[in-house]
């Protein structure tokens with residue numbers, strides 16, 4: 177079920193989120209003709225981005241970008257504060273692995289994952305990590321472990337074109353907290369999260385709130401009002417024109433075909449057409 181549902185456990189010692197984004201992902205796929213392997217990795221990237229973009233509190237954009245010299249050269253995802261998602265992928269179709277082989281190594285070879293957060297009134301933040309581990313999920317977990325030193329666990333499952341994610345994170349210790357006691361509580365909630373079955377994650381009969389209650393009802397669960405992710409691209413003709421304005425007249429001249437420059441948005445495939453008179 178499409179929902180971004182945040183929750184806290186054990187008197188706010190841990191926070192978590194459930195993510196389902198079937199419709200948003202389907203709407204993205206409807207405007208591209210991506211092969212199955214790209215569809216799957218895109219689904220993973222979108223739910224991971226939505227999980228990571230939880231930190232955006234103000235007007236802003238979270239970007240998630242995988243860059244490599246391998247079969248998938250780029251997977252680029254934007255999530256805004258109001259959960260608008262857009263994506264594009266650049267890949268070499270001939271070299272793609274089978275859709276059963278979604279390891280970092282076969283998709284990307286050596287590569288890196290870049291995160292950035294741009295928020296109104298805040299310094300931009302950027303993080304960069306090598307693509308460690310077997311999958312993008314492993315890379316994200318390694319990032320939290322090494323760069324942020326936040327105890328985090330994350331489950332990402334895919335089935336029949338659908339992707340689900342559950343994540344929990346430890347919050348900073350409270351003044352009276354005993355380190356060992358909180359560590360033991362973390363282990364308990366982590367085991368509970370990992371006990372979730374595919375049949376629970378992918379059924380329409382269990383709303384996200386019911387699923388969270390089933391897993392964590394004994395752990396002082398509080399669930400917040402969910403939000404719903406959706407596909408939307410903020411591209412605009414003026415923005416494309418600014419890009420063309422930055423080129424020299426000679427560079428621009430080379431782009432004309434039959435008296436027109438056609439610029440296509442990589443995210444939503446909208447085509448913007450420019451003529452000579454646009455640049456006078």
Ligand SMILES: [Zn+2]
Pocket residue numbers: 409410411441442443444445446
């Ligand atoms: Zn667009």
